[in-house]
Amino acid sequence: MNCNVLAANILRLVGGESNVAAVVHCATRLRFKIVDSSKVKLAELAALDGVITVVNGPEQLQVVVGNRITRVYRAFGVISGLLDDGKTVPAQPQPIDSNSFAGRCIALVMAIFSPLLGAMAAAGVLKGLLAMMIAAGWLNSTLSTAIILHAASDSVFYFLPILLAMTCARNFNTNLYVAVAVAGVLVYPTIVGLFESGQRVTLFGLPVVVMKYTGSVLPIIFSVWLMSFIEQWLSGRIHEHVRDLVTPFILLTLMVPLTLLVIGPLGGGISQFVAWLLATLYNVSPIIASALMAAAWPMLILFGLHWGSVPVFLNDISVMGQSFLKAAAAPSIFALSGALLAVRLRTGNKKLKSLASNALIASLFGITEPGIYGVTLRLKKPFICAVIAAAFGGGVVGYAKSSAISIGIPGLLTLPVFYGEGFFGFIMGCTFAFIFSLALTLSVGFDERTMPPLPTLRVYEENNAPERKRAMPKPVSDTSEPIISPISGELIPLCEVNDDVFSTGIVGPGFAIIPDEGRVYSPVDGYIASTIASGHAIGISSKAGAEILIHVGINTVHLEGNYFAVQVKEGDEVKQGQLLLTFDLAGIQASGYDPVTPVIITNSETWRALQVSEKPRSRSGDPMVALTL
Structure with missing residues (x-):
């Protein structure tokens, strides 16, 4: 799918631009801060072509799209104003609990x-x-070629305060250019010269603790954060006719002294203390520390907590010139790759083999989310084997006292980041983690027939708006939910659907029908939870609480509504057997699209048992699924 089209579909399903307070991305995920979660169409979002999975937590909505994340993220700048520096967003109440x-x-x-x-x-x-x-x-390090190339490799870290000032200003919603000017003072050649000369420095008679701020992290973050509050306070007290001149003047003349006198020394002192503390703990037992770090890394990735380590790694590199913990995390990436290769070699399921192959390639270059969410965690044993192998590989890296000299996702392309003392041990640790994980997974095995869709692999909601929860029907204890076939045709298992989103069960369990007529009926009594503009999919919530997605055809979103006619609208109450939509089966096939229709239970974790009919064919109205709470 074209990345602009994918971004447009995602934006529509999260409630539109007005419903997005902020959007950022990591290696594989778009991370949305949503204004009103009741406007997000989670089931349709998870089933969208190009989306691997969706995780909806209390703080952010995560949409996993895989390797093309950068292009999809940039597309938001083309189709919306979400990436504009000056974008303002509505204020939101923030929870105050510790979690x-x-x-x-x-x-x-x-x-x-x-x-x-x-x-x-x-x-x-x-x-x-x-x-x-x-x-x-x-x-030769003394030649001009080496000097220029060294400048290229060092400039990002030398001017890191300026780069951080830019990202901090955007996130703290303060003046970008004043923030950059304040950061520029920290790396200004004359200021750097004062530090190197060791002479006494004062400002208005007050002593200045001159520190080395090139490559520093905390001082500029603290400074821009404080500046955002000061700017907000000034904006309400300065007349709008002179605000654009007076406010930046006050901020610059106030923040530079504050940063040099207070914030800089405080942030620098914290940085040095944290680096010293981590180095001390690491030196107690490098082998155990590295093994624990490597074993924990896949689980940190799973919950998105690995981002919390970035400032720690950067601080180590800034203060000590290297990060031992960054190197310790790397074997886990190769351990996951070994587990994925084992799954690919052992499985006879063509869909799973294809998914494992694609995830393996991505993981070797450091992108592990597709392999974790789509393969190893769903099979359970390969994930556990990868964690065990990562711990042993991390122990080897710790024994060699390997370290990283820069930040970067560990993978084949970034191996030079770990060059230096212990580099051979680092290569050995990563290789051992890969081979051990491969062998352990092959020997332990797995049973793909019993892969249940785990909560982290499907859409789940932890903090929906209260009004949405009241609108949803509540399941009744010991309730059995009979679901009839919504369409006539040949019944096939989900694993045979030619789409990884459905065939792997990421969205949820269910069945699929190769239709022989173009009519879709309601499988339950309930109401229409969601429709889609292109008309090819409908979400239904039953009175007993089952959430059902009916998706007509594969990639039929590209038909842009042609051949589909929806007979209901969101919020309508429907009866079992009521006509929901019609479609031109011949027209869809003539356009080159597969009309197979997955019928998915998107909240199967709510149900104790789920039985699917084993009939070779179905007629609309036939009993198909029995759910038991």
Whole structure:
């Protein structure tokens, strides 16, 4: 699917631009801060062509799209104003419990650092390659070529306060250019010269603790955060005719002294203390510390908590020039790759084999979410094997005292980031993790026939708006929910559907029908939870609480509504057997689209038992699924 089209569909299903307070991205996921969660059409979003899975938590809506995340994210700038620096968003009440606070902190860290990771990874790889070439005697470090290339590899980190000022200003909703000017003071050549000279420095007679701020992290973050509050306070007290001149003047003349006198030394002191503390704990037992880090990393990725480690790694590199913990996390990436290869080699399911192959390629280059969500976690045993193998590989890396000299997603392309003392041990640890995970998964095995869709693999809702919860029918204890076939045709299992989103059960369990007529009827008594503009899919909520998605055809969203006629609208109450939509079966087939229709139970975790009819054919009205609470 075209990335602009995919972005447009996602934006529509999350409630439109007005319903998005902010959107950022990480390696594979779009992360939305939603204004009103009741406007988000979760089932349709999860079933959208191009979306791997959707996770709806209390702080953000995560839409996993895989390797093309950068192109999809940029498309939001084409089709909306979400990426504009000046975009303002409606205020939202924020929960104050500790878990929610931790979630907001992780989301903030991710929003500040994720735009810089690509540049930092590229600079780190170049730095590592230069070190390799100089060590091998292929490049003379005193030549101008080496000097220029070193400047290219160091500039991102040298001017890191300026880059962080840009991302912080966007996230704290303050003046971008004043923030950059304040950061520029920290790396201004004369200020750097004062630090290197060691001479006494004062400002208005007050002593200034001059520190090295090039490559620093915390001082500029604290400074821009404080500046955002000051700017907000000033905006309500300065006349709008002079606000654009007076406010930046006050901010610049106030924030530079505050940063040099208070915020900078405070942030620098915290940075040095954190680096010292982590180094001390690591030195107690590098093997155990690295093994624990490697084992924990897949689970941190699973819940999106790995972003909290980014400022820790950056701080280590800024203060000590290297990060031992960053290197310790790397074997887990290769352990997951080994488990995916084992699944690909062992499974006889063509759909699972294809999914494992695609996830394997992505994981070797550091993108592990498709492999975790779509394969290893669903099979359970491969995920556990990968964690065990990662711990052993991490122990090898800790024994060698390997470290990273830059930030970057661990993978084949970023191996030079880890060049230096212990590099051979690092390669051995990652190789061992891959081979051990492969062998362990092959020997332990797995049973794909019993893969239940886990909550983290489907849409789940933790913090929907209260009014939406009241509108949803509540399940009744010991209720059996009979679901009739909504369409006539040949009955096939989901695993035979030519679409990974449905065949792997990511959206939920159910069945599929190859239709022989173009009419869809309601499988239950309930109401229409959602419709889609193109008319090819309908979401229904039954009176007993089953949430059912009927999706006519594969990739039929591209037909843009042609051949479909929806007979109901959202919120309508419907009876079992009532006509919901009609479609031109011959027209869909003539256009080259597969008309197979998946019927999915998107909240199957609510039900104790689910039995699907084994009839070879179905007629509309035939009993198909029995759900028991």
